[in-house]
Amino acid sequence: MTPEERAWLVDKIEKRKTRYDRGSHWWSVAHHSSLYLAAGFSAASALLLKLDSLRHWHYATDVAATASSVAALLGTIAASGGFERKWRANRISRGRIEELEIDLQNDSADAKSVRERLKAIMAAEDEAIVGNGK
Numbered sequence: 001m002t003p004e005e006r007a008w009l010v011d012k013i014e015k016r017k018t019r020y021d022r023g024s025h026w027w028s029v030a031h032h033s034s035l036y037l038a039a040g041f042s043a044a045s046a047l048l049l050k051l052d053s054l055r056h057w058h059y060a061t062d063v064a065a066t067a068s069s070v071a072a073l074l075g076t077i078a079a080s081g082g083f084e085r086k087w088r089a090n091r092i093s094r095g096r097i098e099e100l101e102i103d104l105q106n107d108s109a110d111a112k113s114v115r116e117r118l119k120a121i122m123a124a125e126d127e128a129i130v131g132n133g134k
Helices: 003-050 060-081 083-104 111-130
Strands: none
Touching (some): 003 060, 003 083, 060 083
16 A cells, blocks of 8 residues: 555545544434433423422413423434434444554555445445435
């Protein structure tokens, strides 16, 4: 492998690693936030309606209905957004890129083999996020 090929591959792999790392982080935030916030709003809604000490509060039912609506909306967004699938795809791709990065440290690494594995990682990530058309 020429020094130019190695430099190009190192740059390409580093950019992909950064992309997958950021994607893994932000899809995880979206996935977990939507799930936990939906559960929190749902529980708050039930609590507002059940607590006798809040019966004198005129807006308790309005706030409970709003919390319930937000919980339903967050649940729908979480399910339809595919956040967990995207988070997992980016996390797996990041791990594969890190393995490729380690292999590239070997002086006898074959540029063609590294490029083929990089393309396979990119294709697998795309398929995991978008799906295979089924």
